[in-house]
Amino acid sequence: MKSGYVALVGRPNVGKSTLLNHLLGQKLSIVSRRPQTTRHRILGIKTDERGQAIYVDTPGIHGGGQRAMNRYLNRTAISSLLGVDLIVWLVDQAGWLPDDALVMARIKEAKLPVILAINKVDRLNDKDVLLPFVAEADALGMFSDIVPISALKGVNLPVLEKRILALLPEGEPIYPEDQISDRPERFFVAEIIREKLFNRLAQEVPHALTVQIEQYKESQTLVRIHAVIWVEREGQKAIVIGKSGEVLKRVGEASRKDLERMLERRVYLELWVKVKRGWSDSERALQALGYAE
Numbered sequence: 001m002k003s004g005y006v007a008l009v010g011r012p013n014v015g016k017s018t019l020l021n022h023l024l025g026q027k028l029s030i031v032s033r034r035p036q037t038t039r040h041r042i043l044g045i046k047t048d049e050r051g052q053a054i055y056v057d058t059p060g061i062h063g064g065g066q067r068a069m070n071r072y073l074n075r076t077a078i079s080s081l082l083g084v085d086l087i088v089w090l091v092d093q094a095g096w097l098p099d100d101a102l103v104m105a106r107i108k109e110a111k112l113p114v115i116l117a118i119n120k121v122d123r124l125n126d127k128d129v130l131l132p133f134v135a136e137a138d139a140l141g142m143f144s145d146i147v148p149i150s151a152l153k154g155v156n157l158p159v160l161e162k163r164i165l166a167l168l169p170e171g172e173p174i175y176p177e178d179q180i181s182d183r184p185e186r187f188f189v190a191e192i193i194r195e196k197l198f199n200r201l202a203q204e205v206p207h208a209l210t211v212q213i214e215q216y217k218e219s220q221t222l223v224r225i226h227a228v229i230w231v232e233r234e235g236q237k238a239i240v241i242g243k244s245g246e247v248l249k250r251v252g253e254a255s256r257k258d259l260e261r262m263l264e265r266r267v268y269l270e271l272w273v274k275v276k277r278g279w280s281d282s283e284r285a286l287q288a289l290g291y292a293e
């Protein structure tokens with residue numbers, strides 16, 4: 001049997017969450033059209049007869065931006081390379097971008113086997129267009145494998161998985177076979193609420209928003225959840241609440257539906273919107289909200 005840790009790295013929006021969800025066959029991390037929605041390191045665990053691959057989903061390693069949230073994201077991305085056995089680097093079929101140079105530098109430092117997965121090839125009518133990119137990547141001499149994939153359509157994912165397992169060390173499974181994550185349920189609860197907010201408020205309240213679960217009480221038939229949505233300004237609070245509370249009501253309803261499905265129990269969900277000025281730019285506020293490592 002094979003078993004080990006696989007770091008999934010790549011710049012924001014390249015399709016890491018989509019790939020992870022597809023490989024695991026479950027919706028674990030948030031998928032969004034907006035970049036930088038994966039703030040947490042999520043372990044997705046896939047066990048089959050060949051072995052166990054433990055995926056570490058890293059927030060995008062990217063340049064620019066000196067704010068605390070960006071620093072946090074960069075730190076987690078780098079620390080997620082410590083202790084892994086293999087790196088899968090996801091890039092877009094359109095080619096390298098300036099940010100990719102940063103990722104490349106990190107990966108070289110890590111001195112681990114690297115698979116380059118070229119994603120979104122479903123966007124290409126003529127696959128030959130990829131050849132120069134593949135040749136250029138190959139010439140770098142830093143990849144164990146180069147695999148074109150479509151995370152969205154599931155193209156070539158069995159090949160990718162096969163290569164991943166081939167490169168993992170021999171070993172017995174580290175986690176129980178039926179475990180798919182190491183995150184507590186309340187983490188997924190916050191992620192689901194945040195996903196509904198992002199879906200609803202796409203343009204209006206970008207990253208200045210986070211969800212904190214203040215209370216999580218379960219009985220056999222019911223889960224009572226009390227969540228606070230933190231924003232940075234009064235104006236954003238008004239947007240999240242909406243006219244006569246419309247937005248918040250819809251977000252609550254959509255979240256509750258998903259939560260009841262996930263938790264297989266009735267859910268009583270209470271949402272509050274609160275203002276904490278400058279939270280995304282304050283290391284201390286980030287720690288208080290659970291973004292500390």
Ligand SMILES: Nc1nc2c(ncn2[C@@H]2O[C@H](COP(=O)(O)OP(=O)(O)OP(=O)(O)O)[C@@H](O)[C@H]2O)c(=O)[nH]1
Binds near residue numbers: 059151
């Ligand atoms: N056409 C196409 N679109 C894709 C593919 N994979 C992902 N996408 C889309 O790309 C966007 C970003 O995907 P995500 O999976 O959220 O990207 P991510 O890398 O996890 O992004 P962050 O959370 O910002 O780190 C979404 O709109 C996906 O539907 C693919 O293979 N083909």
